[in-house]
Amino acid sequence: MALGGNALIRKGQAGKVEEQFENLKRPLSQIARLSEEYRIIITHGNGPQVGNLLLQQECCDAVPRLPLEILVAQTQGQIGYMIESTLDNELMALGLDGKQLFVTLLSYVVVDDKDPGFLNPSKPIGPVFPEDVAQKLPYPTVKTGKGYRRVVASPRPLTIVEKREIKRLIDAGFIVIACGGGGIPVIRESRSFHGVDAVIDKDLASAKLAEEVGVDVFVMATDVEGVAISYGTGEERFLDRVSIHEARYYLEKGEFPPGSMGPKVEAAIQFVERCRKRAVIASIDAIEMAVHGNAGTEFTL
Ligand code: ADP
Ligand code: MG
Numbered sequence: 001m002a003l004g005g006n007a008l009i010r011k012g013q014a015g016k017v018e019e020q021f022e023n024l025k026r027p028l029s030q031i032a033r034l035s036e037e038y039r040i041i042i043t044h045g046n047g048p049q050v051g052n053l054l055l056q057q058e059c060c061d062a063v064p065r066l067p068l069e070i071l072v073a074q075t076q077g078q079i080g081y082m083i084e085s086t087l088d089n090e091l092m093a094l095g096l097d098g099k100q101l102f103v104t105l106l107s108y109v110v111v112d113d114k115d116p117g118f119l120n121p122s123k124p125i126g127p128v129f130p131e132d133v134a135q136k137l138p139y140p141t142v143k144t145g146k147g148y149r150r151v152v153a154s155p156r157p158l159t160i161v162e163k164r165e166i167k168r169l170i171d172a173g174f175i176v177i178a179c180g181g182g183g184i185p186v187i188r189e190s191r192s193f194h195g196v197d198a199v200i201d202k203d204l205a206s207a208k209l210a211e212e213v214g215v216d217v218f219v220m221a222t223d224v225e226g227v228a229i230s231y232g233t234g235e236e237r238f239l240d241r242v243s244i245h246e247a248r249y250y251l252e253k254g255e256f257p258p259g260s261m262g263p264k265v266e267a268a269i270q271f272v273e274r275c276r277k278r279a280v281i282a283s284i285d286a287i288e289m290a291v292h293g294n295a296g297t298e299f300t301l
Contacts, residue, residue, distance in 0.1 A: 002206035002267075003027055004222040005045040007284050008079065011146065011223065015048055017082075024086040027221060030287040031175075032090035035100050038291070039170050041213065042083060043206040046075035046181030050199060051126015051150055068152065069184055069195030073106060076180035080104030083177050102175035108161035108193060109183030109205050115155035123154035123199045124259050145232070145260060153198040154259075155185065157205040161193065163212040170213065179205045201259075207267035211274055218271050218279040219290055220264050225283045226297035227265060229255050239297045244269045247299060268299040276301060 007027045009015040031040060053071045057063075066074075084104055091097045111117075124144050134141040134148030142151045160166070160179060169176045182200030186193035203220055210218040228238045229250055242250075247269050256262040268279035282289070282296025289295035 001027075001031060001040055001042050001287065002203055002218075002220045003042060003044040003083075004220070004284065005047045005049075006223040007044065007221065008082070009048050015052065020082055021086060024082060025090065027284050027287055028083065028086045029090045029093070032087060032094055032096065032100075034288060034291060035091070035096070035175055036094075038217075039173070040175045041166065041170060041209065041215065042175065042177045043179040043202055043209065044079055044083065044177070044181070045202040046072065046079060046199070047123075047125045048127065049075045049079060050181060054150075055126060067195065068197045068199065069186070072181045072184050072199060076104070076106055076184070079180055080177050087175070100175060101173060102177065103169060104177040104180075105162055105166060105169070107166075107179045107183045108186045109157045109179065109200050109208070110159045110161060110188050110193070111155035111185050111196065111198065111200065112158060113187045113196070115153075117155040118153045118196075118198070121151040121153045122258050123152050123201060124149035125152055125199055126150045142259070145257075151259075154182075154201050155196075155198050157183065157200050157208045160205070160209045160212055161186070163209065166209070167213050179209050201263040201267075203263045203267040204270075207271045207279075210271050214275070216277050217291055218268070218277070219287060219296075220267065220279075220281045221284045221287050221290070222264070222281065223284065225286070225295070227256070227261060227281050231255065231261070241298045241300055243300050244272050272299045272301060 008020040013019050050071050057065050091100050128147035140151050141148045166178050182202040182205040185196050185198045185200050226238050228236050230236050256265045271279045279299040280290045280296045286295035
């Protein structure tokens with residue numbers, strides 16, 4: 001279950017902690033109910049949170065600045081904590097507290113130091129700025145559906161370092177919260193890892209994790225009901241089902257922009273093609289229905 005950034009911060013909100021806790025109730029009440037029927041791995045985005053941490057430290061010269069990889073690690077902690085405590089309350093409401101165990105795992109994700117993403121930053125993070133403000137910022141920005149946002153490098157995930165640990169925890173009955181913010185990006189150097197300045201797309205990292213752990217259903221929950229063609233125009237049409245062949249055609253036609261719907265569709269195609277299992281893109285409000293095949297856009301072979 002990959003939760004989009006809007007599971008925590010909805011459009012138009014400043015992103016106060018109280019708002020984030022409140023927003024998390026929607027997805028986590030559904031996940032708590034599903035946990036009676038399914039073993040679940042939760043992954044999540046961190047775009048607004050990691051961008052805010054960057055901004056916060058740029059406002060302060062009294063202490064050394066932290067590289068992006070450390071900020072990603074921080075967001076795994078802060079969001080993991082918020083998901084855990086909300087999940088705990090929701091399980092309690094169902095009388096499942098103590099029966100259903102859960103854990104948040106810091107996760108590294110290996111990337112290639114020669115990934116073209118390092119030369120061509122594409123991942124929007126942090127707050128949305130109006131055009132005139134964006135033009136004066138000291139770093140590159142990109143125009144998104146919501147406004148202008150900072151962009152950073154987003155290399156492709158090659159493998160999840162903790163995949164065996166996650167599988168063991170799942171097999172032992174835990175709900176696992178992992179690969180937060182797409183994972184801490186690391187490069188492998190002989191037998192050790194070191195972090196790099198980037199933010200991995202959480203949908204692509206989640207697809208990789210889904211594949212490596214071998215899940216039956218891969219759900220990406222976001223702030224739209226599913227995948228549309230001619231999105232945002234008079235011709236807009238949401239798709240109930242789409243074959244990966246057709247999805248690839250629309251992707252190449254530019255129906256799904258990079259940094260938002262593009263990586264979700266790519267993640268779904270990759271998972272269905274390699275694993276021949278179900279992938280669904282759905283609204284955060286319809287997670288349960290999507291799992292049961294009654295909402296969202298389902299990708300088929
Ligand atoms: P998340 O935080 O869940 O990853 P994103 O903002 O990255 O959310 O991606 C979801 C957004 O993709 C939607 O809010 C919508 O505005 C945008 N989008 C772009 N193209 C499409 C499309 N063809 N169909 C549906 N949504 C689209
Ligand atoms: Mg996204």
